[in-house]
Amino acid sequence: METSDSESHTSTVTDGGERNITDDLITDEIKSLHELALRGSWKTILEKVSAARSFSQLRYPHEHLVYLAFNAVALSKLRRYSDALEDIESSLEDLHSSSYRYESYPNVYPNRIGSMIPFTLRWLQALLPSFLGRRNDSLDRLYLLLHFIRSRIDEASNAEVWRRRESFVLSTIISQHSNQKEFGVCYSLVKEMIKKDVNNLSLISKLGYVQLQFGDLDGAKVSFQKVDNLMRDKGEDGSAENQNMVGRNKALIYMVAKDYVSAVREYDVCIDRDGSDVVAINNKALCLMYLRDLSDSIKVLENSLERVPSVALNETLIVNLCSMYELAYVNHTDIKKTLSNWITRLAPDDFDPSCTRI
Structure with missing residues (x-):
């Protein structure tokens, strides 16, 4: 059984390397691709990109990159990780080449400077080898x-964008080390992030999760209590997202202590506050199963699939x-088989049907 404790990160493919690709450079065709991505229609995207390339519909350098x-x-x-990496590396030269900068085409992009490489390409070029051994x-x-991101933070006009990218890439690195159970490295990296943003509730919660991974229950309790205290110090209830983060933290400590009844109570509060909190839904079902209430645990997951399929339809929950x-x-x-047939009708293209183990 798989416990959920955090949400995954996402990245937009139309976010420029050094300067956001602005609205006047985003064509209707690019907007269409973005809409398809939001729906998970990845096969259709491949068809559209192939057609655009085959019929030479891409006129400007930034369009080829997007x-x-x-x-x-x-x-x-x-x-198709190998195909993705091959497409990137066969299409791109040195990522720092002047041929990917707006100012190299003054007639096409007057008064624009900076790289036109979408940040997603930089991230995928770095991440994809991990899927290939x-x-x-x-x-x-x-x-x-x-290192590249940090070199841009101090000199870029959109420094906040680069700080978000720094956090995103650090989270990717932490996931890589966590997958190899290198929790000491994860701990150091999260602490480094917190030094730059000492009141970041999400980062402090992440520290608690890492501490739990290597058995530091007392340390995790301290981290989670700090999140709770910071929420209280604000003198307000905070957003539903932050309130649920606090609730999930409490529930996780109860789960580690095998106090599943108390954990269910905390998850119920989270679900009442936000019915699409799939982490709380999944973990509540696991707690009920550990309490030998299989019937109710199944109902929790089935009801979530019926109410919020776009959120609940993820592989961890289905497994x-x-x-x-x-x-x-x-x-x-x-x-x-009945579940699998239902998934086939509703799931995005990237959903792995093998998780039903039929």
Whole structure:
């Protein structure tokens, strides 16, 4: 069974390398690709990019790069990692080449300066080797990308954008180390992030999660209590998202202590506040299962799929639901087939149907 404790990060493919690609450079075709991405229609994106390339519909340098970014993201979402990396590396020269800068084309982009490379391409070029058995190459590239970002923060006019990218890439690096159970490195990196943003509730919560990973329950309690205290110091209830983060932190401590009844109570409060909190939904179901209430745990997950399929339809939740079916029903194969057919109708292209284990 898989416990959820945090949300994944996302990145926009139309976010420029040094300067955001502005509205006047985003064509209707690019907007269409963005809408398809939001719907998870990755196969359609591949078809549109292929057609645009085949019929030479891309007129300007930035369009080639944006379409390359959409194509690479779509291939990655469909787990075609080798194809995605090959497309990037065969299409791009040195990422710092002047041929990717607006000022190299003054007649096309008058009064524009900076790189036109979408940040997503830089990130994917660094991340994708990790999916191809080249973890060290990926980490080297991610740390180089982090250095590049930090070199831009102090000199860029949009420094806040670059700070968000720094946080995003650091989170990617932390995930890489966490996957290898290198929790000491994760701890150091999160502490480094907190030094720059001492009251960031999300970062302090992330520190608590890392502490739990290597068994520092007391340290995690301190981190989670700090999040709670910071919320109280604001003298207001805070956003529903922050309130739920505090609630999930409390519930996680209860889960570690095997006090599943108290954990369910905390998750119920989170779900009442935000019915699309899939982390709380998933973990509440696990707690009920640990309490030997398989019937209710299954209902929690099934109800979430019915109410908020666009949020609840993720592989962790489906894996857990199918595991519960296997424990609860003799005819679990038939039930999982019904679920699989439903998923086929609603799921985005990148959903992995093998998680039903039929």
